[in-house]
Amino acid sequence: MEAASLVDDRPEAGVFRVHRTAFTDPQVFELEMARIFEATWVFVALESEIEQAHDFLTRQIGRQPVILTRDGTGALRGFLNSCRHKGTLLCPFRAGNRKFHTCPYHGWVYDSAGHNVGITDRADGHYPPAFDDDSHDLAPVARIDSYRGFLFASLSANVPSLDEHLGEARKLLDLVADQAPDGLEYIPGEASYTYDGNWKLQFENGLDAYHFATTHAAFVDIVRQRPRAGPPPQAPGPIIAGTISTARGHAMSWSVGAPGQGPDSRPLVRDARLLELARERVGAARLDWMLRQRNLTIFPNLQIIDIQSLQLRTWQPLAVDRTRMSSHCLAPRGESPQARRFRIRQYEEFFNTGGLATSDDNVMYALNQDGFAAHAAGDTQGYSRGMATPAAPPEPFTPLGLTDARCNYSPAGLAFGDETAIHVGYREWRRLLQAG
Amino acid sequence: MPDPTASAIATELLYLECRCLDDRDWATWLELYDAHAVYWVPAWRDEDTQTSDPDTEISQIYHDSRRGLEERVMRVQSGKSVTALPLPRTTHFVSNIEAAFESDDLIAARASWMALIYNPRTERQHSNFGRYELRLQKVGQRWLIARKTIRLQNDLIPALIDFYTL
Numbered sequence A: 001m002e003a004a005s006l007v008d009d010r011p012e013a014g015v016f017r018v019h020r021t022a023f024t025d026p027q028v029f030e031l032e033m034a035r036i037f038e039a040t041w042v043f044v045a046l047e048s049e050i051e052q053a054h055d056f057l058t059r060q061i062g063r064q065p066v067i068l069t070r071d072g073t074g075a076l077r078g079f080l081n082s083c084r085h086k087g088t089l090l091c092p093f094r095a096g097n098r099k100f101h102t103c104p105y106h107g108w109v110y111d112s113a114g115h116n117v118g119i120t121d122r123a124d125g126h127y128p129p130a131f132d133d134d135s136h137d138l139a140p141v142a143r144i145d146s147y148r149g150f151l152f153a154s155l156s157a158n159v160p161s162l163d164e165h166l167g168e169a170r171k172l173l174d175l176v177a178d179q180a181p182d183g184l185e186y187i188p189g190e191a192s193y194t195y196d197g198n199w200k201l202q203f204e205n206g207l208d209a210y211h212f213a214t215t216h217a218a219f220v221d222i223v224r225q226r227p228r229a230g231p232p233p234q235a236p237g238p239i240i241a242g243t244i245s246t247a248r249g250h251a252m253s254w255s256v257g258a259p260g261q262g263p264d265s266r267p268l269v270r271d272a273r274l275l276e277l278a279r280e281r282v283g284a285a286r287l288d289w290m291l292r293q294r295n296l297t298i299f300p301n302l303q304i305i306d307i308q309s310l311q312l313r314t315w316q317p318l319a320v321d322r323t324r325m326s327s328h329c330l331a332p333r334g335e336s337p338q339a340r341r342f343r344i345r346q347y348e349e350f351f352n353t354g355g356l357a358t359s360d361d362n363v364m365y366a367l368n369q370d371g372f373a374a375h376a377a378g379d380t381q382g383y384s385r386g387m388a389t390p391a392a393p394p395e396p397f398t399p400l401g402l403t404d405a406r407c408n409y410s411p412a413g414l415a416f417g418d419e420t421a422i423h424v425g426y427r428e429w430r431r432l433l434q435a436g
Numbered sequence B: 001m002p003d004p005t006a007s008a009i010a011t012e013l014l015y016l017e018c019r020c021l022d023d024r025d026w027a028t029w030l031e032l033y034d035a036h037a038v039y040w041v042p043a044w045r046d047e048d049t050q051t052s053d054p055d056t057e058i059s060q061i062y063h064d065s066r067r068g069l070e071e072r073v074m075r076v077q078s079g080k081s082v083t084a085l086p087l088p089r090t091t092h093f094v095s096n097i098e099a100a101f102e103s104d105d106l107i108a109a110r111a112s113w114m115a116l117i118y119n120p121r122t123e124r125q126h127s128n129f130g131r132y133e134l135r136l137q138k139v140g141q142r143w144l145i146a147r148k149t150i151r152l153q154n155d156l157i158p159a160l161i162d163f164y165t166l
Helices: A026-037 A129-133 A162-166 A169-177 A199-205 A217-225 A272-290 A337-351 A358-372 A395-400 A421-435 B004-023 B026-031 B066-077
Strands: A007-010 A015-018 A042-046 A055-061 A064-070 A076-080 A095-097 A100-102 A109-111 A116-118 A143-147 A150-154 A184-186 A191-195 A240-245 A251-256 A293-298 A302-306 A310-319 A322-332 A406-410 B033-042 B059-063 B089-103 B106-119 B124-139 B142-152 B156-158
Touching (some): A076 A143, A191 A358, A217 B066, A240 A421, A251 A421, A272 A395, A322 A337, A337 B059, B026 B033, B026 B066, B089 B124
Antiparallel strands (some): A007 A015, A042 A150, A055 A095, A064 A076, A109 A116, A184 A322, A310 A322, B033 B059, B089 B106, B124 B142
């Protein structure tokens, strides 16, 4: 199976297609795990989750269990979560603080820097000399680095620096990080869920403004029928929507001016102190971008949705037709109690599986996946909107300081529903699968 | 101290709620709740503890009035949410009911619960289970739910939870 053949990328002919097999073939899934999730930078955690010496977290990278730790010097470390003795899962906990990790099976002990500091009854073991030719320390994760508190790791050493990998998308992450002068934190409360569909359905949907009005029609109706407290909403200005696509698959969908989605719907605006600090830090023009609706995707497994609340979601593909999601409410540290409460309620209502919108998406992914089985229907037609958009004027994007990105833009507003920001993800997908 | 009269009142109300949910008699179900009822499904903070303050921590669901429940019923009945197209079939169970009077018109109760959910489209089933904690308030001659906390043990959620699956 030739992975390159699954993406038909001919923009000059107005054609971009992804074959259904990319979503349904278990062999493609195995390739994705080996060549994407276990071979490039993936998001693993927020640095504030693992702040103190000896803090640890466990995660999956692709199919492989890892443990992330802060060692005694405060340095970030990552290891395969597998005892060197018999391969046993070393740490069964999600998170905690431990100077030493002891394998439950035979008691081999490792410190928070991954060094083996104890082999049970070693002297009595009559080990051959060759035993000491092998390191007994935990096997390290090849690369681990963070950008402004977002922690990434790679099981392959054959990757560029994280800065180079993120590239222009760093400026889009800055729009989130600059809201938090004392750093970002997760609001406590786990929200993990599964859906019966391929991981790329979540990847695509996070860049898809086109689905909102139909998929979430019931939610929109409910919000509209609510009695309004306080002053009437500001008269909406022109609604503008668009996308920004960068190298290595990262992209952002954005809009401004939609009724009910103005600055007054944003938690940041409910905290006058943080809003003023953000304005001082980034200036009025970048603050305007910070307060737009922005759905950012960092390929292959991170989305940050900055709308009526601020969500960070990441995913772990479980099978070609099943995905495990992990969702968090992101917040600036030191936020006022009123703004925090508003942020939490807005998050729960939209993003929770017990909320009124994300649950629609999750069921829709299962309908997508089941529909993909209709291979006889041929290629889908979901990547064409926006391919013929006239060149965007550069001025609106100037505050972002982007030097190498494709910016799409339309005064058609939310109806624009650009699908081209998805293209860069598939170009990166194909590049990695071919790189093997 | 568990009290037989309080337990009988709580049992009757819980059985009625299960019946309303499984029969999709949502108008009657909503009438079991006081207008200012708190409906709360806390999240898990870690393996062992749950979130305890809805204002500073995430909940799976938190409503501080019946209005939030009315909106959920509205959404399911709208024909516009794919979560209810088709609507899963459910069977709710409650047991281990313990209840006591806190005053003449206030009962505190707890119960174990399980909901079996079958999706007629996917032909798959799932169970949710945990503990209910309730405060029942006597309003006139009726006992109403003034507060319901739903503790969900298996919180890796397949696609969605909603009022009829809890």
